[in-house]
Amino acid sequence: MVELNFSHGDEVRFRLAKEELDAVVLESSEKDIVLVKLSSGYNIGIPKENILFARKIPRKRIVEEKKEFALPKKEGLGSIGIIATGGTIASRLDYKTGGVKPLSSIEDFAKNYPEIFEIANVKKIEIPFLVLSESMSYEHWIKIAEKVKEMLDDNDIKGVIVTHGTDTLHYTAAALSFFLRNLGKPVVLTYSQRSIDRASSDAHLNLLSAVKMALSDCAEVMIVGHANSSDDYCYALRGTKAKKMHSSRRDAFKSINAEPIAKISENVEFISSYNKRDNSKRAELDTNFTDKVALIKYYPGQNPEVLDYYALKYKGIVVEATGLGHVAASDSLYNNWIPVLKKHIRNGFVVCMTSQTIYGRVDPFVYSNGRDLQEAGVIFLEDMLSETALVKLGWVLGHYGWKKNVKEKMLENFAGEISERLVLG
Amino acid sequence: MVELNFSHGDEVRFRLAKEELDAVVLESSEKDIVLVKLSSGYNIGIPKENILFARKIPRKRIVEEKKEFALPKKEGLGSIGIIATGGTIASRLDYKTGGVKPLSSIEDFAKNYPEIFEIANVKKIEIPFLVLSESMSYEHWIKIAEKVKEMLDDNDIKGVIVTHGTDTLHYTAAALSFFLRNLGKPVVLTYSQRSIDRASSDAHLNLLSAVKMALSDCAEVMIVGHANSSDDYCYALRGTKAKKMHSSRRDAFKSINAEPIAKISENVEFISSYNKRDNSKRAELDTNFTDKVALIKYYPGQNPEVLDYYALKYKGIVVEATGLGHVAASDSLYNNWIPVLKKHIRNGFVVCMTSQTIYGRVDPFVYSNGRDLQEAGVIFLEDMLSETALVKLGWVLGHYGWKKNVKEKMLENFAGEISERLVLG
Numbered sequence: 143m144v145e146l147n148f149s150h151g152d153e154v155r156f157r158l159a160k161e162e163l164d165a166v167v168l169e170s171s172e173k174d175i176v177l178v179k180l181s182s183g184y185n186i187g188i189p190k191e192n193i194l195f196a197r198k199i200p201r202k203r204i205v206e207e208k209k210e211f212a213l214p215k216k217e218g219l220g221s222i223g224i225i226a227t228g229g230t231i232a233s234r235l236d237y238k239t240g241g242v243k244p245l246s247s248i249e250d251f252a253k254n255y256p257e258i259f260e261i262a263n264v265k266k267i268e269i270p271f272l273v274l275s276e277s278m279s280y281e282h283w284i285k286i287a288e289k290v291k292e293m294l295d296d297n298d299i300k301g302v303i304v305t306h307g308t309d310t311l312h313y314t315a316a317a318l319s320f321f322l323r324n325l326g327k328p329v330v331l332t333y334s335q336r337s338i339d340r341a342s343s344d345a346h347l348n349l350l351s352a353v354k355m356a357l358s359d360c361a362e363v364m365i366v367g368h369a370n371s372s373d374d375y376c377y378a379l380r381g382t383k384a385k386k387m388h389s390s391r392r393d394a395f396k397s398i399n400a401e402p403i404a405k406i407s408e409n410v411e412f413i414s415s416y417n418k419r420d421n422s423k424r425a426e427l428d429t430n431f432t433d434k435v436a437l438i439k440y441y442p443g444q445n446p447e448v449l450d451y452y453a454l455k456y457k458g459i460v461v462e463a464t465g466l467g468h469v470a471a472s473d474s475l476y477n478n479w480i481p482v483l484k485k486h487i488r489n490g491f492v493v494c495m496t497s498q499t500i501y502g503r504v505d506p507f508v509y510s511n512g513r514d515l516q517e518a519g520v521i522f523l524e525d526m527l528s529e530t531a532l533v534k535l536g537w538v539l540g541h542y543g544w545k546k547n548v549k550e551k552m553l554e555n556f557a558g559e560i561s562e563r564l565v566l567g
Numbered sequence: 568m569v570e571l572n573f574s575h576g577d578e579v580r581f582r583l584a585k586e587e588l589d590a591v592v593l594e595s596s597e598k599d600i601v602l603v604k605l606s607s608g609y610n611i612g613i614p615k616e617n618i619l620f621a622r623k624i625p626r627k628r629i630v631e632e633k634k635e636f637a638l639p640k641k642e643g644l645g646s647i648g649i650i651a652t653g654g655t656i657a658s659r660l661d662y663k664t665g666g667v668k669p670l671s672s673i674e675d676f677a678k679n680y681p682e683i684f685e686i687a688n689v690k691k692i693e694i695p696f697l698v699l700s701e702s703m704s705y706e707h708w709i710k711i712a713e714k715v716k717e718m719l720d721d722n723d724i725k726g727v728i729v730t731h732g733t734d735t736l737h738y739t740a741a742a743l744s745f746f747l748r749n750l751g752k753p754v755v756l757t758y759s760q761r762s763i764d765r766a767s768s769d770a771h772l773n774l775l776s777a778v779k780m781a782l783s784d785c786a787e788v789m790i791v792g793h794a795n796s797s798d799d800y801c802y803a804l805r806g807t808k809a810k811k812m813h814s815s816r817r818d819a820f821k822s823i824n825a826e827p828i829a830k831i832s833e834n835v836e837f838i839s840s841y842n843k844r845d846n847s848k849r850a851e852l853d854t855n856f857t858d859k860v861a862l863i864k865y866y867p868g869q870n871p872e873v874l875d876y877y878a879l880k881y882k883g884i885v886v887e888a889t890g891l892g893h894v895a896a897s898d899s900l901y902n903n904w905i906p907v908l909k910k911h912i913r914n915g916f917v918v919c920m921t922s923q924t925i926y927g928r929v930d931p932f933v934y935s936n937g938r939d940l941q942e943a944g945v946i947f948l949e950d951m952l953s954e955t956a957l958v959k960l961g962w963v964l965g966h967y968g969w970k971k972n973v974k975e976k977m978l979e980n981f982a983g984e985i986s987e988r989l990v991l992g
């Protein structure tokens with residue numbers, strides 16, 4: 143039996159054989175049962191022996207909202223909602239320490255971006271948490287998706303903006319692309335690489351462009367940010383086709399294996415096809431997700447015994463393989479991956495291939511190595527980005543009903559994550 | 568005791584507590600001792616109980632060389648050496664199967680590239696093995712380095728060309744950059760993305776440009792290949808600063824965080840600074856290398872327990888982190904990497920950071936997360952490519968004498984693997 147290290151009043155995540163649940167622990171005199179209150183309000187008892195794992199969920203930082211502050215409002219402007227989640231775009235230099243510190247209130251956030259109120263009414267700003275994006279995980283993605291869905295359901299709101307740190311923004315964008323089904327309005331993620339109090343800040347242009355995109359007729363999950371290193375205009379990139387490609391430049395995000403959706407300067411100019419706005423559509427939230435998925439990057443000489451570790455701990459992996467989707471095969475000295483992959487796949491482990499070349503498409507049909515991998519049951523993910531593929535794999539494997547169709551679902555184009563071969567070769 | 572699965576006559580790799588050795592197993596009547604012949608010619612006995620692991624080394628494919636074939640020779644041309652190692656550039660379509668099959672002899676190789684004999688005398692072509700590059704490992708790198716060194720020692724030979732598959736060419740280029748010290752002549756790796764019998768083949772221009780570079784006055788390890796997708800000219804890229812960035816395009820290799828060294832069309836035009844040829848220099852071979860190093864790519868929510876696995880199996884890792892070199896820190900829900908990294912680093916495990924943005928530089932001084940990682944003992948590798956960093960880490964940790972200076976050595980610029988900050992920001 144695992145050691146249980148919490149006390150009453152704590153919010154705890156419990157992993158049981160078939161499910162996970164978050165609940166607040168209640169006082170109880172029972173020795174072998176933990177009494178908890180679920181978010182639904184129900185109290186239940188969990189036999190301690192059924193608990194595989196339990197961990198305390200740190201309390202969310204409470205963001206104090208000054209009640210007297212009212213968001214500016216102008217007649218005749220479209221309404222949007224904003225969800226701020228931390229990162230440089232919601233930070234300011236701390237002149238005492240030289241570091242950056244987060245904007246701590248909605249008033250603070252609004253007052254730093256007065257220009258957006260000239261073109262839109264911001265009906266709501268919410269700050270569900272303030273976390274740097276490198277520290278985010280799928281639970282944050284789910285929380286953001288829930289908040290976005292709430293705002294999309296508001297008939298006044300034409301589109302939703304999510305501000306976010308840059309480091310893992312593209313993973314979150316991919317998650318929202320899968321979690322929000324039947325989208326009828328724009329969902330726009332934006333960021334900055336330099337904080338707002340720096341002369342070179344990209345925050346203002348990015349947020350302003352995000353607002354324009356949120357009011358546009360494009361019902362997609364997108365990343366909006368600088369198109370180049372001058373302060374001219376932004377691109378809107380498809381949420382499943384973007385990657386942070388520079389550690390510090392303002393045009394950090396690039397569209398990979400796809401054209402940007404739109405160029406945003408004074409107005410929005412569309413570059414490629416997109417789903418049109420339909421305000422009557424009701425977005426559906428599908429946050430079924432398992433975190434029992436991993437991403438590994440192949441390198442020459444890599445010992446395939448690493449697969450034994452992952453097959454033990456995870457339900458599936460994405461291998462960022464070389465070139466067209468290759469790993470060491472039978473012409474290697476001793477580290478042939480194919481028999482090891484075959485063994486684990488036979489036992490139900492899911493293995494997907496993407497390419498560490500970033501650009502281009504995996505293809506199992508050019509070399510015999512690829513054909514052998516395909517025969518072993520490896521799923522070749524076309525031109526899907528590794529990051530998108532990881533998120534998608536967690537989402538597909540999070541759906542019990544899709545258990546028998548994992549390959550089919552991984553290759554179904556849910557959110558533009560696969561580009562047509564004819565268009566992009 | 569491990570199961571020993573070989574018989575006399577086999578070449579076997581033995582892993583003992585403190586070393587690894589390759590040897591041919593001899594007949595012996597001893598029950599507890601394996602009698603072997605080392606490559607030095609000495610016979611030794613290994614107590615079976617000391618063998619942690621043993622595996623047969625597959626026999627190298629013997630390449631038949633037709634003795635009657637003589638390489639063409641013209642008066643007045645400079646001499647080069649060529650080492651062919653498999654990959655598409657040394658392959659041809661097999662019209663029977665539709666797949667590609669390797670050129671099997673030196674004659675075969677030479678006859679497919681008649682144009683190079685117009686501009687150089689090819690003094691030697693050697694084919695030490697024919698392996699697709701995704702199946703290569705550090706032992707192949709060492710073998711290639713040894714062959715290159717032999718050819719460089721030949722006073723007639725002005726430069727050496729290595730033909731190689733594309734998938735892991737940049738890893739091999741990095742390895743040769745570190746293994747060949749005190750270089751006085753060019754070492755040029757080249758490749759093709761389309762086999763020579765296809766009309767769109769890039770093989771001819773690449774190899775011809777590689778020959779020009781091998782005759783030039785640039786004493787560097789370089790990758791030469793198409794600069795763009797038309798058949799106009801090639802670039803020579805620094806061996807430590809190049810990465811395969813497209814799975815199928817002919818200009819697959821890009822110079823990362825550095826300018827190409829030269830443009831090669833009719834002639835060689837240098838673009839950036841380089842080490843000048845000095846035929847009197849004697850290249851030194853330094854192939855000390857440990858394969859007890861690994862590369863992992865961080866992703867949001869990644870469980871830091873993966874570090875326990877790597878710390879158990881390896882001496883050091885390169886973490887392809889996010890942005891400026893970040894992983895989940897204390898603002899994460901529960902997967903804070905920093906205490907786990909700290910624990911393992913304290914026990915002598917080496918952890919280096921590069922960025923999965925590919926472009927740009929890691930920097931621990933911008934955010935407190937970076938400072939915490941730096942304090943934990945993580946080595947931030949400036950703008951070094953992850954692939955180069957992995958190879959370098961194996962090379963640095965392969966030098967017992969550098970044990971106390973690992974950080975210093977990882978940050979020493981041995982082969983242009985770190986760009987100066989002033990030049991490239």
